[in-house]
Amino acid sequence: TDSSKLSPEKEHEMLRNSEVARCGAMALWSLSKSTKNKLAMKRAGVISLLARLLKSPFEDMLVPVVGTLQECASEPSYRVAIRTEGMIEDLVKGVRSANNELQMHCASTIFKCATEKEIRDLVRQYGGLVPLIGLLQKQENKELLAAATGAIWKCSISTANVKQFQKMQAIEKLVSLLHDQPEEVLVNVVGA
Secondary structure (H helix, E strand, O other): OOHHHOOHHHHHHHHHHHHHHHHHHHHHHHHOOOHHHHHHHHHOOHHHHHHHHOOOOOHHHHHHHHHHHHHHOOOHHHHHHHHHOOOHHHHHHHHHOOOHHHHHHHHHHHHHHOOOHHHHHHHHHOOOHHHHHHHHHOOOOHHHHHHHHHHHHHHOOOHHHHHHHHHOOHHHHHHOOOOOOOHHHHHHHHHO
Protein backbone atom coordinates (compact mmCIF):
# COMPACT_ATOMS: atom_id res chain seq x y z
CA THR A 1 0.00 0.00 0.00
CA ASP A 2 1.29 3.45 -0.91
CA SER A 3 1.15 5.38 2.37
CA SER A 4 1.00 8.71 0.50
CA LYS A 5 -2.53 7.75 -0.63
CA LEU A 6 -3.74 6.85 2.86
CA SER A 7 -5.81 9.13 4.99
CA PRO A 8 -4.04 10.38 8.14
CA GLU A 9 -6.27 8.09 10.23
CA LYS A 10 -5.43 5.00 8.15
CA GLU A 11 -1.73 5.86 8.20
CA HIS A 12 -1.82 6.26 12.00
CA GLU A 13 -3.65 2.93 12.33
CA MET A 14 -1.10 1.21 10.08
CA LEU A 15 1.81 2.59 12.12
CA ARG A 16 0.12 1.59 15.38
CA ASN A 17 -0.49 -1.97 14.08
CA SER A 18 3.12 -2.17 12.94
CA GLU A 19 4.33 -1.10 16.39
CA VAL A 20 2.04 -3.64 18.09
CA ALA A 21 3.43 -6.38 15.83
CA ARG A 22 7.01 -5.26 16.58
CA CYS A 23 6.35 -5.37 20.32
CA GLY A 24 4.81 -8.83 19.93
CA ALA A 25 7.92 -9.97 18.05
CA MET A 26 10.08 -8.57 20.87
CA ALA A 27 8.03 -10.54 23.42
CA LEU A 28 8.41 -13.74 21.37
CA TRP A 29 12.16 -13.16 21.18
CA SER A 30 12.35 -12.86 24.94
CA LEU A 31 10.20 -15.97 25.43
CA SER A 32 12.23 -17.98 22.91
CA LYS A 33 15.24 -18.08 25.22
CA SER A 34 13.57 -20.96 27.14
CA THR A 35 13.35 -24.47 25.66
CA LYS A 36 9.97 -25.00 27.31
CA ASN A 37 8.67 -21.77 25.74
CA LYS A 38 10.05 -22.69 22.30
CA LEU A 39 8.02 -25.89 22.34
CA ALA A 40 4.88 -24.10 23.55
CA MET A 41 5.35 -21.43 20.88
CA LYS A 42 5.65 -24.12 18.20
CA ARG A 43 2.47 -25.85 19.41
CA ALA A 44 0.71 -22.45 19.29
CA GLY A 45 1.62 -22.05 15.60
CA VAL A 46 4.24 -19.31 15.90
CA ILE A 47 6.28 -20.60 12.95
CA SER A 48 3.84 -19.51 10.24
CA LEU A 49 3.45 -16.15 12.02
CA LEU A 50 7.24 -15.65 12.04
CA ALA A 51 7.37 -16.60 8.35
CA ARG A 52 4.82 -13.87 7.56
CA LEU A 53 6.54 -11.28 9.77
CA LEU A 54 9.86 -12.09 8.09
CA LYS A 55 8.40 -10.55 4.90
CA SER A 56 8.09 -7.16 6.62
CA PRO A 57 9.85 -4.23 4.94
CA PHE A 58 10.61 -2.74 8.37
CA GLU A 59 14.05 -3.61 9.77
CA ASP A 60 12.97 -2.76 13.32
CA MET A 61 10.42 -5.58 12.91
CA LEU A 62 12.88 -7.99 11.28
CA VAL A 63 15.51 -7.87 14.05
CA PRO A 64 13.28 -9.39 16.77
CA VAL A 65 11.70 -11.83 14.30
CA VAL A 66 15.11 -13.13 13.21
CA GLY A 67 16.31 -13.01 16.83
CA THR A 68 13.44 -15.35 17.69
CA LEU A 69 14.32 -17.65 14.79
CA GLN A 70 17.96 -17.62 15.90
CA GLU A 71 16.95 -18.77 19.39
CA CYS A 72 14.50 -21.37 18.07
CA ALA A 73 16.90 -22.79 15.46
CA SER A 74 18.61 -24.76 18.22
CA GLU A 75 15.59 -27.11 18.04
CA PRO A 76 15.60 -29.57 15.10
CA SER A 77 11.86 -29.19 14.47
CA TYR A 78 12.28 -25.43 14.06
CA ARG A 79 15.14 -25.92 11.57
CA VAL A 80 12.88 -28.11 9.45
CA ALA A 81 10.08 -25.54 9.70
CA ILE A 82 12.42 -22.68 8.77
CA ARG A 83 13.23 -24.60 5.59
CA THR A 84 9.71 -25.77 4.76
CA GLU A 85 8.14 -22.35 5.43
CA GLY A 86 10.55 -20.82 2.90
CA MET A 87 12.44 -18.60 5.35
CA ILE A 88 15.97 -19.27 4.08
CA GLU A 89 15.53 -16.84 1.17
CA ASP A 90 14.48 -14.12 3.65
CA LEU A 91 17.45 -14.88 5.91
CA VAL A 92 19.78 -14.49 2.92
CA LYS A 93 18.11 -11.13 2.16
CA GLY A 94 18.80 -10.12 5.75
CA VAL A 95 22.49 -11.00 5.38
CA ARG A 96 22.54 -8.61 2.39
CA SER A 97 20.96 -5.74 4.34
CA ALA A 98 22.95 -2.74 5.56
CA ASN A 99 21.82 -3.31 9.17
CA ASN A 100 24.66 -5.00 11.11
CA GLU A 101 22.35 -6.34 13.82
CA LEU A 102 20.00 -7.89 11.26
CA GLN A 103 22.98 -9.32 9.35
CA MET A 104 24.34 -10.86 12.55
CA HIS A 105 21.05 -12.53 13.53
CA CYS A 106 20.47 -13.81 9.98
CA ALA A 107 24.02 -15.23 9.74
CA SER A 108 23.70 -16.79 13.19
CA THR A 109 20.38 -18.39 12.25
CA ILE A 110 21.96 -19.77 9.08
CA PHE A 111 24.87 -21.05 11.22
CA LYS A 112 22.42 -23.00 13.41
CA CYS A 113 20.30 -24.24 10.49
CA ALA A 114 23.10 -25.20 8.10
CA THR A 115 23.70 -28.44 9.94
CA GLU A 116 21.12 -29.74 7.44
CA LYS A 117 22.16 -30.35 3.82
CA GLU A 118 18.93 -28.99 2.34
CA ILE A 119 19.45 -25.69 4.12
CA ARG A 120 23.09 -25.43 3.00
CA ASP A 121 21.91 -26.00 -0.57
CA LEU A 122 19.19 -23.35 -0.25
CA VAL A 123 21.67 -20.80 1.11
CA ARG A 124 23.78 -21.37 -2.02
CA GLN A 125 20.78 -21.39 -4.38
CA TYR A 126 19.54 -18.05 -2.98
CA GLY A 127 22.98 -16.49 -3.42
CA GLY A 128 23.82 -16.39 0.28
CA LEU A 129 27.46 -17.48 0.10
CA VAL A 130 28.73 -14.23 -1.45
CA PRO A 131 27.22 -11.91 1.19
CA LEU A 132 28.42 -14.23 3.98
CA ILE A 133 31.99 -13.89 2.67
CA GLY A 134 31.40 -10.13 2.37
CA LEU A 135 30.68 -9.96 6.11
CA LEU A 136 34.29 -11.02 6.79
CA GLN A 137 35.31 -7.43 5.99
CA LYS A 138 33.51 -6.19 9.11
CA GLN A 139 36.32 -7.24 11.44
CA GLU A 140 35.52 -4.56 14.03
CA ASN A 141 32.13 -6.19 14.79
CA LYS A 142 33.14 -9.38 16.61
CA GLU A 143 29.57 -10.67 17.08
CA LEU A 144 28.83 -10.29 13.38
CA LEU A 145 32.17 -11.84 12.48
CA ALA A 146 31.48 -14.85 14.74
CA ALA A 147 28.05 -15.34 13.15
CA ALA A 148 29.43 -15.03 9.60
CA THR A 149 32.37 -17.39 10.19
CA GLY A 150 30.00 -19.87 11.85
CA ALA A 151 27.61 -19.79 8.89
CA ILE A 152 30.53 -20.18 6.45
CA TRP A 153 31.86 -23.10 8.49
CA LYS A 154 28.54 -24.96 8.44
CA CYS A 155 27.85 -24.12 4.79
CA SER A 156 31.30 -25.45 3.87
CA ILE A 157 30.21 -28.96 4.89
CA SER A 158 28.69 -29.22 1.37
CA THR A 159 31.13 -29.82 -1.48
CA ALA A 160 29.17 -27.58 -3.86
CA ASN A 161 29.51 -24.70 -1.40
CA VAL A 162 33.24 -25.34 -0.95
CA LYS A 163 33.68 -24.97 -4.71
CA GLN A 164 31.90 -21.61 -4.58
CA PHE A 165 33.98 -20.52 -1.59
CA GLN A 166 37.18 -21.45 -3.44
CA LYS A 167 36.17 -19.24 -6.38
CA MET A 168 35.69 -16.36 -3.92
CA GLN A 169 39.11 -16.98 -2.29
CA ALA A 170 37.32 -17.56 1.01
CA ILE A 171 40.17 -19.60 2.48
CA GLU A 172 42.58 -16.69 2.15
CA LYS A 173 40.04 -14.34 3.71
CA LEU A 174 39.42 -16.74 6.59
CA VAL A 175 43.14 -17.31 7.22
CA SER A 176 43.63 -13.56 7.50
CA LEU A 177 41.24 -13.64 10.48
CA LEU A 178 43.49 -15.92 12.52
CA HIS A 179 45.11 -12.94 14.24
CA ASP A 180 43.71 -10.89 17.12
CA GLN A 181 40.23 -12.43 17.11
CA PRO A 182 38.05 -13.75 19.95
CA GLU A 183 38.00 -17.50 20.53
CA GLU A 184 34.53 -17.89 18.99
CA VAL A 185 35.74 -16.44 15.68
CA LEU A 186 38.92 -18.54 15.74
CA VAL A 187 36.98 -21.78 16.37
CA ASN A 188 34.65 -21.03 13.44
CA VAL A 189 37.53 -20.07 11.12
CA VAL A 190 39.40 -23.29 11.91
CA GLY A 191 36.16 -25.28 11.45
CA ALA A 192 35.61 -23.72 8.03
